[in-house]
Structures are given as structure tokens and as C-alpha cells.
Amino acid sequence: MTKTLLMASTLLAGLAGAAQADTLRLLTWGGYAPEDVVAMFEAETGHTVEVTLSNNEEMIAKLRATGGGGFDLAQPSQDRVMGPQMEFGIYKPMDVSKLNQDLFIPSMLKATMANTTVNGDVYGVPHVWGTSGLVLNTAEAGDVVKDYTDLCAPEVAGKVSYRLKRPTLIGFAFAMGEDPFAAYGDEAKYREIMEKVEAKLTECKANVKTYWGGGDELMNLVRSGEVTASMAWDTGGWKLNDDNADITFVAPASGALGWIDTFVLPAKGQSDDAAYAWINFVMQPEVAAKITAAAGNFTASAGADEFAEAGLKAKYQASFPPEAVDNIKWYPPVPAGLEAIEGEVLDRVQAAN
């Protein structure tokens, strides 16, 4: 009798819980919502989480196609929030008071909020951050390749790979002594810099084995030894380091490029409460450390470092001596129009012979 009652009451409680529970449709990157974190969140809040993996461009294209519908929380990089919002209106303002701001590293929260403010409304808060730079087989290419432009050196001919995407353009521009970020506001100047980069990349093309598209493709190329020097994310280098101690991530002389992936609310998102709950949940130091372990990158969660795995911390410190950290170039928001210039440059480089 008591057993039946108990069961009935649990069932009722379950139903009541389900009535308030929402489905959180999360559009994110691989590793940012590991299964154990999702399970913990679902058990704690009763919400269910549907994860869709994507990248910056596809996230924006998906949200643009639906006018900001289909997802309740998205994670584009901070430089891709302001422009698309002004252009397509695909996000909605974030009520920062619903977030537990103590969980964030203050400087990072402040910078991201400033970079994602449109017409006085804040659209994004930081989550995961990292850098891109050089992934090298230090035994074979370590002495030659110190900066992006060294990928064009004859010693590594045919053993080089990079992406034909904007980070490559920006990285080469810095390595050539230009400051593309300072020219963001000046289209003519920016075009001039990009033309120089185009000439360099066209000249460098003979050195390149292939332009990589996905992270796994690059990992295979470097792991098999077919490629000894490449442009890639820090995590890629650290993962490869586990298999082969010679391979690691190296911050280029002109500075690694720093990105921050954010949380934003899509304009037609339907369960904002679940979205805020998710942000507050994953920014807790212990949970953030789990995400760091899965994604390989550090988060903007204050105090999560303590819980991070020692091996990863050691790799991070080896790749980033203090002066390299200060030299990280953080991506500012991309103004509209620049991507069209970059697109034309990239197309021309790919078609060049």
C-alpha cells in the first residue's frame, strides 16, 4: 500500500516536473556539451537537451535561414555576433541579470559583453576560449617554422597544410608586419593588406600539400607524418602531442590568434529559462572543468583552472610562455563588408596555379 502510494506520488511529481521542463535545443561545437554534463544537467533541472554540432559559418547560415528559429541557445565566436545581428537580426538581447555573473572571469565577461553590444543591448557572454597558431612536428620543422610566413619556406615544401579561411588571412597579415585588426574600420586599407596576403599565399601555394577542411583531416595528415607544419587550433596540437611527443602547438612569433566562443539566444528561441539555466550550470567550475577535458580548451569560468587536468595545464604552459600570452591577438567584431573582400581573396588563391 505504502509502496503504491509512494510510486503514485513519484509519478505525480515526475509529471509536475515535466510540465515545467523544457527542451533546450543547443547549437554548439563538438566537445562543448559532453554527454556526462548533459546528463547531470537533465537530472538536476528536468529539462532535456538536444545537441546539434556545427561551426561558426554554419551556425549563422542555419539561424539566418530560419530567422533565428529552430534553436534555443547558440555558440558563435564573439566576433560573429555583432555583424550578423545588425545584418539579419537573428539573436535576441540577453538578460544578464538572470546569469550568475560571479561564475565568469570578470575581464573576459566584460570584454565579450562590450564586443557583442548592439544598440545598447548585450547579446553574448563568453564560454570557451582558445587560440589558433602553428601545429608542428618540432623534430622536423621546429627550427624552420617560427611564424606563419615560414610555412612558405623551401625546407618544408610539400609538407605544409592550412585552411583557406579567414584565420589564415589574418595570421599571414600579422606575420607580414601588418595589423589587419587596426584596419577593420578602413575598407581601402584592409583591401590593400589583403592583396598583399593574397600575393604571398599564391606564391606559397606550391608549398602546400592540401588545404585542410575539417579538424580530423588535419590530425590524420600530421599524425601520419605527411604534414610536418600546419596552421591549426591549440587543442589539435595538444591532442596530437599525446600520440607523438614531437608534435605540439607553437605560438607564432607574431602572436597566436585568440577566439572566444559565446552563448547567444537565437531570436526565435522558445525556452530562454532553460538556456539561462544551462549557462549557469556549465559555468560552475567543476562542470566547466569537464568541458575543458572534453573540448581541450579552457573556459571563461572563474576558478575552473583548479579542476583542470594537470597534463593539459602543462601543455598549455609549454605552448604559451607568459610573453606569448600577452601577444595573443584577440579577434575584434568583424564589420560587415570585410568578409566579402576576404572571400574574393580566398577564391582567387584557391583557383590560382
Add this chain to the structure above:
Amino acid sequence: MRSQSRIAFYLLLTPLVLWLGLLIVIPHIDMLLISLRERISFGVYDRSLLQYEKALTEPLYLRTFARTAVMSILATAITLIIAFPVAYYIAKMAKGRLQQVLFLLCLIPFYVSELVRTFGWMILLRETGIVSNLLQWTGLADQPVELLYTDATMMVGLVYTSMLFMVVPLVTTLESLDDSVIEAGYDLGGNGFSVLREIIIPHAMPGIVSGCIVVFMLSLGNYLTPTMLGGKDSLWFTEMIYNQFIVRSNWELGAAFGFMLLVLSSVIVWGMLALTGRTLKETMG
């Protein structure tokens, strides 16, 4: 009775009309409208032909466009040359069980998805791959050989991907050719070549044309094979459309590219039919 059959006719027609209308015609009209506009500033657009002007004046786009068309035609021709003897053997020489087994062998690669098949080629042909190692083992090469990332590799991939679509229509038409007609050809003093030219090819023409059309369309619209096997110099037109839509967020130019591809494939198919003196009706039905 008459009105009943008419109702049945419309009922049967409805799914087709809905399918074509909702999934093909309406999205294409929307695409056409997108391709005919120009971005002025944030969220402000104006009607203009700028996208087509850009697409037709920028040498890079034109070159990629032409390259894609020429390579697709070449892939179609190679597929035909390889598939014809295969189809002829299956339809005319092989008998009974062997015929079925051979046909099945052509079909088996299509049991797995295109992505897996393409990865298979990458595993075979990469520098540390099977073929490269085999060549070194037999002593034909003294260092690792990179076979990926060339136009030839891409061509192999394209031909492999579309082989079945050439073999099937060819086998079907060749099977309907009466053996006695071929014998009569030899009896009347024809040799192998003239029998092929005067009897077999004319009879197989509907199969050749429909196979060519399908293979050409598949090659032209292929995205995976050129991107994965082609490497750094291979820009395929579909890749450019993807780039404009997804990477650059430039839907206007992407839509214009899409329409150019549609026009190109229509023109080439029409040209193929005109060249062989056939109508679409004869070929398809």
C-alpha cells in the same frame, strides 16, 4: 464513370504537384528573387542584376564554371568508354547466374554511402596509403608516392561514383537487341567494327544518351568527390555555391551561381540531345 476517373486522376496527380511545387518550384522562385537583389546596407536590399554581372565578369568564376563543365563532360565520356564493354559483356556474353553476379558486382559499391566510398579512395591513394606502400614494396617506387589531390584522382572518383548509372541503362537497351540481328550483320559481310558502328551503337543510343545525361548531372552536381580527392587546385562550381551560401553568407551571389549551374546543365543536356538527333521523349520514354 468519366468524372470518377477524372477525380482519381487528380487525386493521383496531387502528390506529384505538391512535391514539385513545394519542394522545387517555389524554392527556385525564391532563389531567383534572391539572386536578383543587391545588398545596400544592414537589412536593406534593392533589385539589381549586379550578382550576374559579377559572376559573368570575374574571370575566376567563369574559369571555375568552364572547368567544372569540361571536367564533367570528360568524366561522362570516360564513364561511357569504360561502361560500354562492361554493359555489353553483361547483356550479351554472360549467361544466367554469371550475368546476375556481374550485375550485382556493379551494384555492391553503392551499398555504402558516397562519403565512405570517397574515404576508401583516400585510404588507398594517400602518401602513407596502401597503393603507395605496395609500390614501394614491389620496388616500383623508392619513396612514398602521393596519388591524392590531383585532377586525375578526382576523375577516378567521379567515374567510379557514376559508373552504375551508365551501366544500368546500357544493359537494359543492349538486352533488347536481338542476337540474330548481330549475326545477320556478320552474315552480310560486316566486321566487328562495322557491326558495332552500324547495329549495336544505333540500337543502344537511347541507353547511351540517358546514361550520359544522368552521369553528367551527377558529376556536375557532385560536391564530395572534388572537395575530398581534388586537393588544393580543384575548385568545383558546387563548392563555390556552398562557400557563397555558408561561409561568406552571400546568398545573393550563391543564388546567382545556382541559377547559372541550372542553365548550364539544361543547355548541355539539350545540346547532347540535339547532337544525337533525339528528343527528350524518345530518350526517357
